[in-house]
Amino acid sequence: MTGSDVTRDGVRGARPGRDAAPGAFQQRGRRRRKGEEPMVPRAEFDSYYGRPIIKTxxxxxxxxxxxxxxxxxxxxxxxxxxGAHVTGRTTTAKAMKLSSIGALSVSAAALVNDLGRPARFHHMLRVFKPTSPMSVGSWLLTGYGAFAGAAAASAVTGRLPLAGAAATVGAAFLGTGVATYTAVLAADTAVPAWHGVYRQLPYVFAASATAAASGMALAVAPTRENTPARWAAGLAAVGEVVSMTMAERGLGMVAETYRTGRAGTLLTTARVLTVGGAACAAFLGHRSRAAAVGSGAMLLAGSACTRFGVFAAGIASAKDPVYTVGPQREVLQRSAAVDQTPRDDRRPA
Known part of the structure; x- marks a missing residue:
């Protein structure tokens, strides 16, 4: 006979060390009692020769x-x-419509350049997938571009004012999504510095976009019409500081990627420029055209530094396996602490 054979007197020919230890198999759903030792040690996460765990x-x-x-x-x-169109600030409205369609053209060109071939953007419009931020964003950009282009054309030519007004409203409605959907696009990845702040990142991008738009309005609009832009700049500065602070607090050790290296330099510069530009606009923007243009340039530069800083933080967190392993270990430690807590102590008071 080979192997082991079950007889009336027991197992004959069994190899030693094959007996199951008592308690090795616990009933499903039953928590381990305090003091019990697990038969299988908890998993330890590491990377192969320090190489990145996720694809950058x-x-x-x-x-x-x-x-x-x-x-x-x-x-x-x-x-x-x-807003400028509705309140009769015609110079500001026209300038902002033109800047929006210009900025959209540059944004689309940058996206197509990264895709490699213009046809790839067209291919994304073959289907509409609500669960895909890229699919939703492609359709959002297409619809927004049509409205923004019509609004700008009406403002320049002076023709079809009613259609131009309707297009202005449509561009404003879709513009809120265009300004923030890229945050969802980034947070939908496995990059720790982006995915870990999926709740806060849209607020960061919304505040940054508002800072950029108010900066553009301050730079191109006459001083007599820049009151809404100055208020928007102040709100954007406060919103960006608060949302970035909340994002870093919720990241744990991954927040280091936002405070060190290239990302730390860019985000510190962004905070100084955004707060400084908003303060300059609030106190001097309505008195001096030069001060309005200068504060607008600071706000635009601060917004750009925020976007490039967030991007750099994400790339840094993907390259270093510590920022992938560390959060997982923290989850395991919290789980171990819960398992070791007596059942009575876990009951709500």
Whole structure:
């Protein structure tokens, strides 16, 4: 006989060490009692020779971070253009409509350049997939571009004012999505620095887009019409500081990628420029044309630094396996702490 044979007297020919230890198999769903030792040790996460665990996004910083920035400028700019149109600030409305369609053109060119072939953008329009941020974003850009282009054409030619007004409203409505959907696109990846702030990142991008649009309005609009832009700049500065602070607090150790290296330098510069530009616009923007243009340039530069800084933080977190392993270990430690807590202590009071 080979192997083991079950007889009336027991197992004959069994190899030693094959007996199951008591408690090795626990009933499904039953928590381990305090003091019990697990038969299988908890998993330890590591990477192969320190190599990245996840694939670093192959995106170009110039193309994709630029696509983020100019898309935000276009979308938020259409919202300010609609407000200026409604309140009779015709010079500001016309300038913002033109800047929005121009920014959208640059954003689309950056996206197509990163894709490699213009036909690839067209291919994304073959289907509409609500669960895909890329699919939704492609359709959003297409619809927004039509409205923004019609609004700008009406403003320049002076023809079809009613159609131009309707297009202005449509561009403002879709512009809110254009300004923020790229945050969802980034957070939908496995990149730790982006996915870990999927709740806060849209607010960061919304504030950054508002800062860019208000900066453009301050730069191109006459001082007598820039009051809404100055208020928007102040709100954008506060919103960006608060949302970035909340994002870093919720990231744990991954927040280091936002504070160190290239990303840390860019985001620190962004905060200084955005807050400084908003303060200059609030106190001097309505008195001096030069101060308005200068504060607008600071806000635009600050918004660009924010987008490029967030992009750099994501790439840094993907390249270093520590930022992939660390959060997983923290989850395991919290789970172990819960398992070791007596059942009575886990009951709500």
């Amino acid at each position: 996004p192959p995106w170009s910083a110039r193309d994709i971070a630029g696509y983020f920035f100019f898309g935000g400028l276009a979308g938020a700019g259409s919202v300010l253009a609609a």
